[in-house]
Amino acid sequence: SQKIEQNSEALNIQEGKTATLTCNYTNYSPAYLQWYRQDPGRGPVFLLLIRENEKEKRKERLKVTFDTTLKQSLFHITASQPADSATYLCALVSSGGGADGLTFGKGTHLIIQP
Amino acid sequence: GAGVSQTPSNKVTEKGKYVELRCDPISGHTALYWYRQSLGQGPEFLIYFQGTGAADDSGLPNDRFFAVRPEGSVSTLKIQRTERGDSAVYLCASSLSSGYTDTQYFGPGTRLTVL
Numbered sequence: 691s692q693k694i695e696q697n698s699e700a701l702n703i704q705e706g707k708t709a710t711l712t713c714n715y716t717n718y719s720p721a722y723l724q725w726y727r728q729d730p731g732r733g734p735v736f737l738l739l740i741r742e743n744e745k746e747k748r749k750e751r752l753k754v755t756f757d758t759t760l761k762q763s764l765f766h767i768t769a770s771q772p773a774d775s776a777t778y779l780c781a782l783v784s785s786g787g788g789a790d791g792l793t794f795g796k797g798t799h800l801i802i803q804p
Numbered sequence: 805g806a807g808v809s810q811t812p813s814n815k816v817t818e819k820g821k822y823v824e825l826r827c828d829p830i831s832g833h834t835a836l837y838w839y840r841q842s843l844g845q846g847p848e849f850l851i852y853f854q855g856t857g858a859a860d861d862s863g864l865p866n867d868r869f870f871a872v873r874p875e876g877s878v879s880t881l882k883i884q885r886t887e888r889g890d891s892a893v894y895l896c897a898s899s900l901s902s903g904y905t906d907t908q909y910f911g912p913g914t915r916l917t918v919l
Contacts, residue, residue, distance in 0.1 A: 698844075722904055733808070733895050733910030734847065779846050783904055791837050791849030791863060792908065 692717045696780060696795040703770050703802050711765040711798045713780035718793075720782040723756055723763050728777045728797065737778075738765075770802045806830070808911035810896050816917045817886055825881040825914045829898030836879050837908060838871055839895040847895055853879060854902050886918045 695714045703709040713723070722741055726734035740747045740756045740763065747754045753766040767774050777799045781792040809828045817823050829836050835854055839847035849863040853873045861871070868886075873879040883890055893913040899906040 694846075731912070733897070733912050735910070736907045739905060739907075781846075791839065791852050791860065792847070793849065794839075794846030796844065796846050 692793070694718070694780065694782060694793060694795040696778075696798045698796050698798070700799040700801055703800065705770060705772060705802055705804050707770055709767040709770045709774070709800055709802070711778050711780075711800065713763040713765070713795055715761050715782060718761075718782055720758075722783040723754075724781045724783070724792065725752075725754055725763075725765050726779040726781060726794075728779055734779055734794075767800075772802045772804050775800055775802045808896055808898055808909050810894075810911040810914050812914060813912065814915045814917075816919065818919050819886060819888060821886050821918075823883050823886055823916065825883075825894050825916070827879045827881070827896030827898075827911060829877065829879070829896070830909055831877075833898035833900055833909075834876070835899040835902040835906065835908075836873060837897040837899075838879070838881050839897065841893045841895055841913070843892075850881070852902075859902070883916075886916075888918050891916055891918045 693716045724739045725737045728734045738754045740754050751768045755764045777797040779794050779797040781794045811826045837852045838850040841847045851861040851871050852859050856873055856876045868884045871881045893915050895913045897908040897910045899908045
């Protein structure tokens with residue numbers, strides 16, 4: 691069956707360090723992979739999208755990689771700040787034509803400690 | 805500009821009752837999505853509208869769930885004979901169109917509690 695896995699345990703990182711979050715998937719052929727941020731009591735907020743033929747995408751302190759051989763995406767936050775503390779969700783859009791709803795992982799709760 | 809709004813923000817109901825959840829998308833967005841998020845889980849796709857029509861309702865869990873978007877703007881998610889397992893946050897999102905790369909903008913959600 692199709693599965694998206696994110697580390698469900700909280701990730702504690704010291705301020706200033708790089709936080710790296712992992713998203714693994716099985717039995718998918720994603721055309722796109724997206725990363726979202728979700729704060730408590732709020733809806734997810736889009737951060738970055740990466741296509742299947744792209745290896746890496748950057749936006750300010752954020753970097754996403756996409757390895758379709760390993761079936762994995764890594765999400766990096768450099769020079770992390772306490773304000774980066776949130777839950778980060780990866781979401782897949784499958785190939786096959788047409789637009790569909792996103793398929794989300796469970797998310798990883800990131801805590802940046804001062 | 806205004807984002808996606810959802811009302812009510814919280815809804816408490818009793819098992820067996822009928823509820824309606826409303827979503828106001830961003831003006832001009834033709835695509836509208838409903839998701840359900842249980843505690844500790846990611847959002848789960850329910851249904852997607854392109855304009856007034858439901859383009860994909862494959863995520864609706866059963867026939868107690870129904871959604872409409874009669875004028876291609878506001879959408880209502882309707883749940884009949886609610887069950888305790890329906891308790892979750894119901895999220896609505898809209899996007900400019902239905903392309904793969906069109907960003908989905910989420911509302912704050914409606915927290916539904918079925919007692």
